[in-house]
Amino acid sequence: MRLLNIFNMAKDYLLLGIILVIFISIVYFLIIKIMRKKSRKISISKFIVGALLLCYGVVVLGVTMLDRHSSEQAATSLHLFYSYKTAWNSFSKTEWRNIILNICMFIPLGFLLPLFSDKFKRWWKTYLAGFVATLCIELLQLITHRGLFELDDLLNNFCGATIGYGIIMLVMAIFQKKDRSNTSIRRLLYYQFPLLILIVSFSTIFIKYNRQEYGNLSDNYIVKVNMSNVELRLNTELEEKETTAFVYKLPIADKEETLKYAKKFYSKIGQEVDESKNDIYDETAIYYTRDGSHSLWIDFVGLTLNYSDYDHMMDQGKEGCSLDDIRVALKEYDIEIPKTVDFKDEGNGNYNITANMYLEGNKLINGTLSCFYSNENKLKSISNKIRTYEKYKECKIISEKEAYNKLREGKFKLPYEYDNLHTIYIESVELSYSLDSKGFYQPVYDFKGKINGEEGNIIIPAMKK
Template identity: 30%
Template sequence: MDLLSVVSGLLPYIKYSIFIFVILMIGYFVFKIFFQKKYTINLSKFIFIILLICWGIVVLGITTLNRPAMFAGQFNLSLLSSYVSSWNKWSVSEFQLIIFNMLMFVPLGVLLPLIHKKNKSFSRVLVITIVFTLCIEIFQFVSGKGIFELDDLLHNTIGSLAGYFFVMAIILSIEQRKLKFAPIVKAISIPIFFVALFGVATVIYNAQEFGNLPFEPSQKQNMDQIDVELETKLSNKSSNACVYYNSNVKDMKNIKSISQSIAQQFELQQQGGIRREGENRQLKFIDDEGLVYYLTYFMSNGFWSFSSENYSEEPPKVDIEQQKQVIENWLDNEGLFPSNAIYQQQDERTIRWDLAEAVDLQTVCDDFSQGFLVITLSDQQIPDNIIYDVSNNEIVGKEKIISQQEAYEALTNGKFNLFNPLQKGDTLTITDVQLGYTYDTKGYYQPIYVFTGSVNDPDSTVEISIPAIP
């Protein structure tokens, strides 16, 4: 779940909270009119209690009620695994979620001391926060509406303490009528720590030659009581392999250039700015008739797609040769038309170009392009769909890589990621290993070892990727 999804999920519960706040405030003033002489209620504390209730509704909504029951019995007891995952993917979305999990609990730490003087105690706020967070995590685990994660407990607690330190600095300054150094230091210590942490991570990341590999695990696969059977021979010799670079990976300039070209070519108006869709980017366009189109840019490999919201299943009557020529001229002028591509007409509205698959990437060490371009035509002279799956890769040099045997040892030690983790008693059978390639987070096309095999059943095939560059 990215930050946009979180914010979208928050909105309904914020509306409910505002409604409850208004109703309770109306109830307060009605109570004051009829019962004020007999009972006294402090208005400020009453407001703080209502705010705490509203906050609780929003938190419960986004962490449990807003989710489908699809995580039954899942838990992650690996502390700081979210940081490892964010680092491996160098993911803005995952960094944002870490911050969001802390910010979400700041109001708890702020409101507790304002509701009752006993809550000015650090230990009391700490215990209340941990108990409340544990209740949410346990409910998620039991209901299947989330994963029990130690990192969530950590981040929620840090967020609540950040709010507590902040409000206590204000309270103590008001009570003593002067600024106190120690409370101010506590109030800014948590924000400064995380700014420094992410700053240091950025410096280290920018200093390293290559990017990170997103497929690397945030925690090791538990290989206890997992039977691993090897049915292929492995080489124990190290070697060298070529490394390539694709400048379009995570290239915001390329996104803007393509979007401007599409808008100009098809006479479309861009609506709004660049929107984040997970790790990808998306732009919205509209034509003179109000029809909507989307451009999606895949940051991990530099591919992109253009699609119509008004796609018709019924094939329109189109002049294929005329539209083909127009599109070829446009892409060629923009330097996007794949050279040496083989053209074919797939059906009465779909055309495509294919580039020959690059071979022997490990040793040839030369620039290469690969991929395909598929276009679904329409009778509006604006394609219903464009899939631009073409990569241009420049040779960088050669790097020493580990042997197949060393990669296999990493596998048996659990240094890999599977969508469905292995369970006790499983049998993992490895039938083949090949040297493959994948893009890292900086756009380098790195060599990796790909082990293929099965789990328990020969039909239950799996692929396991292991980094080849040590």
């Protein structure tokens, strides 16, 4: 989810919170007037802070509870730092943003509570309130099956509350009118420890990542699989000798490069990009023509694309085309097809072209292109996922035997569909490749066989550390 979507969602619930504040205020003052009771006057500042707290609570509940669909079963993640390890392995902007937003979401709570009541100026009361608040939300998610009960959420939200408390106590110390000599500098510094730890931790993570040569593999395991009750069988021979393999590199484009590509692509068919409609995501850029009749989705990694021509969506497909016919049609869009590919006519104008780990000099070409070719000799849709990797470096890799030992120890990423693992039968192993977070195509071992009686595979990273 993009930040814009999150802010729009929060804005909707903020409006609901404001309406609720107005309603409660009216009811409160009407009751006082009807009962003709003299009540202690509420200061304007406390009223404002209370209103902010109420609006904040509505936004948090809305985002964490109301905006989520209910699932059939309760979902839990009781492994501490699981989300951090997931974010590290994929190094996805979305994953890191979710973690940071979970922390930031509770900063207002720690900030507002000491302003609302002097009782919360004691650190342990605000810390406790922050922990209880996030625990209640997680338990509600667990009970209602909305969202995930996650230890990392408890940690992140609690951390946010402590940071908010530290910030407001520092602000109050700076702007207090009383003698500042009574303010303990040491205590204020202690209050900033959560923020300092957060800054140091994230700085260390991102500096380490930027300094390492290769990216991270999402195929890396996060927690070890419990193999104590798993029947593991090996029905193939394993090579025990370590060897070498090449690492390949995939080009990664930026926003300007994808825009340049889109302009060139559309110029081939006499169209222009309408830059006012550009839609940029973390991994993809979307470009439309001025009349809105064409769309082009371009991935930053590898410049793979999805193209649609809406003017020809209702055209009949042209059947019986050869590979050369489709080559010529694709060339009009400046798309070159490798020499050695598998070609398949799916019928009704749908065609698939597959390059299966094809080596061409220093290039490794892999992936599939699918397209729809109409009777009007127009390509109404293209999904080009054929990637061309450049040879980067030869590296040492572990042996098949070492990789199997990691599998036996449970050091692999278990596919999500296998919750209750009881059998793994390995029939074959081959050296394959997996794309890392920096665009490198790293060698991995692909163990194929049956998992719980169904065809499946397990990936073990092969590069020697």
